Amino acid sequence: MGLFKEAPYSEVIQSIIDIIGCNYKVFSEKCTIDEVNQVYNEERGRGKKEGFVPVLVPCDDMLAEWFSYCDDNDKEEIKKKTNMEQRQAIIDAAGDNGEELLQEWYNSNIAIFNGDEDELEDFMGTMDNGGTIDSLSAFEIYREEGIQETILFEVPVDEPWKVIAWFPIGGWNECPAPDEMITVCRYWYKKYGAFPAVITHDVIEFYVERPVTNEEEAWELAKEHYAFSNDRVDQCTATYTLGEVADCLIDSSVWYFWWD
Numbered sequence: 001m002g003l004f005k006e007a008p009y010s011e012v013i014q015s016i017i018d019i020i021g022c023n024y025k026v027f028s029e030k031c032t033i034d035e036v037n038q039v040y041n042e043e044r045g046r047g048k049k050e051g052f053v054p055v056l057v058p059c060d061d062m063l064a065e066w067f068s069y070c071d072d073n074d075k076e077e078i079k080k081k082t083n084m085e086q087r088q089a090i091i092d093a094a095g096d097n098g099e100e101l102l103q104e105w106y107n108s109n110i111a112i113f114n115g116d117e118d119e120l121e122d123f124m125g126t127m128d129n130g131g132t133i134d135s136l137s138a139f140e141i142y143r144e145e146g147i148q149e150t151i152l153f154e155v156p157v158d159e160p161w162k163v164i165a166w167f168p169i170g171g172w173n174e175c176p177a178p179d180e181m182i183t184v185c186r187y188w189y190k191k192y193g194a195f196p197a198v199i200t201h202d203v204i205e206f207y208v209e210r211p212v213t214n215e216e217e218a219w220e221l222a223k224e225h226y227a228f229s230n231d232r233v234d235q236c237t238a239t240y241t242l243g244e245v246a247d248c249l250i251d252s253s254v255w256y257f258w259w260d
Helices: 011-020 034-048 061-081 083-090 098-113 117-124 160-166 180-193 213-228 244-251
Strands: 024-028 053-058 150-155 194-197 204-207 253-258
Touching: 011 024, 011 180, 024 244, 034 150, 053 098, 053 160, 061 244, 083 160, 083 180, 098 117, 117 160, 117 244, 150 160, 160 180, 160 194, 160 253, 180 194, 180 213, 213 244
Parallel strands: 053 194
Antiparallel strands: 024 150, 053 150, 194 204, 204 253
């Protein structure tokens, strides 16, 4: 069996393809994580030559439910949010204050400690228990072999940070609104060469061209990650500490974010 599925596709896959509206491939659920990563890396290289950025979109039950809701209630509004005019408006909204925005969010998040130095120290922790991440995996079926059916889109943008404007995500729960998210994406791309590689209904994974390599920078970046997605610390670590995230960031070419 080949790596890619042929049409016809499931209803949810086809609806996503129709909404995003660019070239694509659909991975078979029989593919391995390594195979998807190999193809993604090959497509990154090809995209630099041909003018696109690859983005992986896993199609799970929650995503199917979201697009079913759009079909029943406000499909036209979602289309408005994802057409070229609106995408360009989101790109144009990207500011140059990403660092300041993240610092503001971080200060707001740690305010919960209300001056309790012991609790804050426990939250910071020490730089250990992490591990280098160099493989995209948000399309994996947890505790099972194989992957979710996953679309690889060829998003036609001239700079990788702009891909986030093509996908209707953000503005719910603690997830940043689209204009805030693209500002952060622009900032991280310019500083680290980081840009969205996998987008799901509640997870974004970034590919990172210039990972941090020293502890001081890793600590500061971990604060930004916590500001962007506090669940990255609160629910996606073994120790519930910022130090574990900082340790994980050193030399990692993949960043992971989740919003509950």
